[in-house]
Amino acid sequence: MDVFLSGLEMLARFDIALALLIGSIGGVIIGAIPGVGPPVAIAILLPATFALPPLVGLTLLLGIYGSSMFGGALPAILINTPGTAVNALTTYDGHPMARDGNPLRALGLAYGASFVSAVLSILALILLSPLLARIAPMFGSREIFLAALLGIVLVVLAHRGQTFPAGMLAALGIFLATVGLEPVKYTQRFTFGTDTLASGFDLIVVVMGLFALSQAFTLMADPEAAPDTKPIKGSLFRAMLEVFRFKRIAAAGSGFGVLMGMIPGVGEFTAQFLSYTYAQKSSKTPEQFGKGSPEGLVASESANNAVPAAAMIPLLALGIPGEALTAMMLSVFYVHNVVPGPGLFQNQLDLVYALYAALLILNVIVVIFLIFASNWLLQIIRVPTRFLGLAILILSFVGVYTLRNSVSDCVIAAGFGLFGVILKRQNLPVVPIILGMVLGGIMETKLRSAMGRVRSPLDFVDRPIAGFLAAVIVLLIVGHIWGVIRERRRGLPEDAHDHDMHHTQQR
Numbered sequence: 300m301d302v303f304l305s306g307l308e309m310l311a312r313f314d315i316a317l318a319l320l321i322g323s324i325g326g327v328i329i330g331a332i333p334g335v336g337p338p339v340a341i342a343i344l345l346p347a348t349f350a351l352p353p354l355v356g357l358t359l360l361l362g363i364y365g366s367s368m369f370g371g372a373l374p375a376i377l378i379n380t381p382g383t384a385v386n387a388l389t390t391y392d393g394h395p396m397a398r399d400g401n402p403l404r405a406l407g408l409a410y411g412a413s414f415v416s417a418v419l420s421i422l423a424l425i426l427l428s429p430l431l432a433r434i435a436p437m438f439g440s441r442e443i444f445l446a447a448l449l450g451i452v453l454v455v456l457a458h459r460g461q462t463f464p465a466g467m468l469a470a471l472g473i474f475l476a477t478v479g480l481e482p483v484k485y486t487q488r489f490t491f492g493t494d495t496l497a498s499g500f501d502l503i504v505v506v507m508g509l510f511a512l513s514q515a516f517t518l519m520a521d522p523e524a525a526p527d528t529k530p531i532k533g534s535l536f537r538a539m540l541e542v543f544r545f546k547r548i549a550a551a552g553s554g555f556g557v558l559m560g561m562i563p564g565v566g567e568f569t570a571q572f573l574s575y576t577y578a579q580k581s582s583k584t585p586e587q588f589g590k591g592s593p594e595g596l597v598a599s600e601s602a603n604n605a606v607p608a609a610a611m612i613p614l615l616a617l618g619i620p621g622e623a624l625t626a627m628m629l630s631v632f633y634v635h636n637v638v639p640g641p642g643l644f645q646n647q648l649d650l651v652y653a654l655y656a657a658l659l660i661l662n663v664i665v666v667i668f669l670i671f672a673s674n675w676l677l678q679i680i681r682v683p684t685r686f687l688g689l690a691i692l693i694l695s696f697v698g699v700y701t702l703r704n705s706v707s708d709c710v711i712a713a714g715f716g717l718f719g720v721i722l723k724r725q726n727l728p729v730v731p732i733i734l735g736m737v738l739g740g741i742m743e744t745k746l747r748s749a750m751g752r753v754r755s756p757l758d759f760v761d762r763p764i765a766g767f768l769a770a771v772i773v774l775l776i777v778g779h780i781w782g783v784i785r786e787r788r789r790g791l792p793e794d795a796h797d798h799d800m801h802h803t804q805q806r
Contacts, residue, residue, distance in 0.1 A: 306652030309354060310660070318355045322362020323661040324668055329363060330370025331676045332687065333380045335514065337367040339691060341627050342511040345503050346698040353635035354650070357628065358657045364624050365417070365607045365658050366665045368567075372409040372600060373676055377402060385567040388575060388599040395591035403531055407538020408545075408593055409600045410669055415542055416553040416601035417662045420608045423557055425655050427612075428648070435616045435641035440749035441759055443617055443640070445768035447738040447745065450619050452772055453562060454734050456779050457569065465731045468722075472735020473742075475500045482744060495707045502630055502736055504699055504708045508715025509722075509729050510623070511695040516720050518688030531677075535670050541593075548578050548594050549601045556605025561612045567603040574602035608658050615639050615651055619738065623730045626737045 310316065329340040340363050348356030371382030376393035389409060396405040438446070451469055458465035478489045479499025490496040542549060552574040559570035578598035579588045588595045613619045618640035620626035632639050637647070644651060669676075699712045722729055753759050760769040 305649040306654075306656050309649060309653040310358070310656055314352070314355050315358055315657075318351070318359040319362050319657055319661055320664060322359040323366045323664040324362075326363035326366030326661075327370035327665055327668060328676065328679055330367035330382045330386075331373045331679050332370075332682060333374050333378075333382055333684075335687060335691070336371075336383045337363050338506075338510040338623055338627075339514050340367075341624060342503075342506045343691070343694045343698050345506065345627055345630065346702050348631050349634045349702075353631065353637050354653060356631050356635075357654065360628055360631065361654060361657055362661050364628070365661050368600075368604050368607075369410060369413050369665050369669060370676065372413070373406065373673065376405045376409060377677070385571070385603045388571045388603075389596065391575075391589050391599070392592045392595035395589070396593070396596065399591055401591075403533040403535065403538050404541065404593075405596060406531065406673065407535055407540075408542055408596050410535070410666065411539035411542030412545075412549050412552070412597040412600040413604040414539070414662055414666050415549050416556060416605040417608065418659065419550065419553040420557045420560070420605035421655055421659050421662075423553075424608050424612065425652070428644070428651060428655075431612065431616050431644055435644045437764055438617060438641050439762075440745040441753070442762070442764045442768065443619070444742055444745035444749060445760075445765055445772065446613075446617050447619050447741045449768055449772050449775075450613070450738050451735065451742075452775055454731050456775060458728050458731070461728065462779065464727050468728065469731035469735040472732040472737075473739030474735075475505065475732070476736045476739035476743070482747075500711065500736070501702065501708065502626075502733075503702060504712045505715050505736065506623070506627055506733060507695050507699050508712040509719040509732060511691055511698075512712055512716025513719025513723060513729075515688045515692035515695060516716055517723060518684045519692070520720075521684065531673055535673060539666075539670075542597060545594055545597045547581075548574075548597045551577055552598050552601030553605040556602045557609045559602075560606035560609025567606045570602040570606055571599050574598040608655070611654065611658075615643055615654070616641070618741065620734065623733045626733050629737060 310319070325340070326337065329335055329337060341360055344360065344363070348359060351359070367383055368385055371386035372389050372393065373382060375381040375386040375389040376397050379390050379394040381387045381390055393405045393409060396402075451473075455462055455466045455469055474489075476499075478496055480486070480497060481488050487497060552570075555574045555577070556567075556570045559567075559573070575588075575595060575598045578594045579585045582588070582592070582594050584592065584594075610622065610625050614625045614629060616639075618629070618638065620629050629639065637643070637650070695712070695716075696709055699708050700706070702708060719729055749759065760766045
């Protein structure tokens with residue numbers, strides 16, 4: 300309790316409170332604008348956070364990360380267009396409910412489920428922190444290497460139906476991390492004698508290109524769109540209280556969100572589908588799912604909003620991001636010489652609790668804001684998409700240039716932006732590239748560190764945690780190969796498997 304109070308004291312500063320307020324409200328607004336989403340906003344803000352104190356920058360990004368899905372439910376329910384990718388499942392039951400004349404009820408259930416699940420997940424993680432503080436020191440170089448490798452494997456396997464392209468893109472990310480001066484003897488790798496590549500591909504430049512610039516190019520190239528919406532009438536707070544009629548569904552969704560969030564590379568989509576499937580199978584009216592079922596809406600929103608807090612576990616305990624947004628946050632830690640991993644739980648546990656407390660506070664801020672400002676947010680939805688694209692384009696190039704005052708960085712970012720557009724047009728995932736870059740660097744550093752104490756391949760897995768991680772990696776790969784072989788024997792192509800889930804991820 301003393302450590303938690305110490306974490307709260309760290310937040311009791313004007314600049315941190317202001318960053319949390321701006322991040323929370325800004326995240327809702329960003330989430331409510333279809334076609335933008337938190338990756339774009341965080342990518343644009345990353346260069347600015349490097350100049351801020353570490354906790355200020357992190358609370359700003361955390362505010363956007365934790366609140367964007369609240370805002371994303373608004374267009375998903377009212378105009379059948381998810382504000383963020385993870386709100387796609389919300390359209391299944393939220394929009395039919397709104398179309399049938401109950402938009403207030405749909406929004407109330409979505410916001411109520413989001414708030415309850417977020418609070419439950421944060422409280423669960425606060426209780427887990429002492430256990431993590433004891434387990435984290437057991438991870439040495441070889442364990443962190445294997446955990447990072449497990450993250451890569453999970454990211455690839457999570458893209459069911461696209462495992463081969465996801466694996467190739469993750470390998471591309473790992474390759475990009477090797478360009479430049481290698482970390483031991485400082486010899487140049489893949490620079491072709493150019494000074495531009497001597498420092499390698501900067502993660503932020505790649506992130507800005509693949510997420511922000513690619514989205515800007517897409518918005519500017521697509522037909523103009525500015526959807527129309529009608530005002531919401533009634534008490535949103537009273538509508539939110541109805542979620543307590545579905546306590547079992549909300550608790551189950553929160554549990555799925557926490558478990559899936561802690562596993563690198565899995566994230567919101569898997570948590571949502573597990574929660575939605577459980578709710579449908581345990582419902583007395585399963586035929587209503589997809590037609591305006593309140594249980595289906597609560598299941599999807601409770602699962603996706605429980606993930607952000609849980610996703611901080613592998614990031615803080617092992618220094619391993621589970622998805623693109625936490626990978627971006629990792630760069631903020633590194634810039635300020637705060638190294639996530641076992642040492643963080645041993646030496647800076649108050650910082651960990653401060654981040655959890657920030658997550659708790661931001662959810663309260665978001666709910667209060669939504670109760671009073673939902674009708675105002677409807678005006679944001681109507682912003683023309685090409686205007687948004689131009690604004691993102693300008694802000695992105697300004698952010699890239701200010702990193703190192705380099706025109707070369709702008710050219711590289713533009714190149715990755717065009718590559719990102721191609722990937723989106725082909726329905727190929729972007730996230731494996733970013734995680735490949737981040738986890739590839741971690742894997743190389745930890746492998747070199749571990750090899751000094753390894754005499755044979757068996758020495759690498761002779762410790763309990765290392766052996767367990769290696770066994771999990773082997774079982775996952777063998778299980779996936781066996782699943783593909785079984786599908787081929789049944790005459791089903793791999794890309795037909797879980798087609799609905801993949802289609803939802805690409806929306």
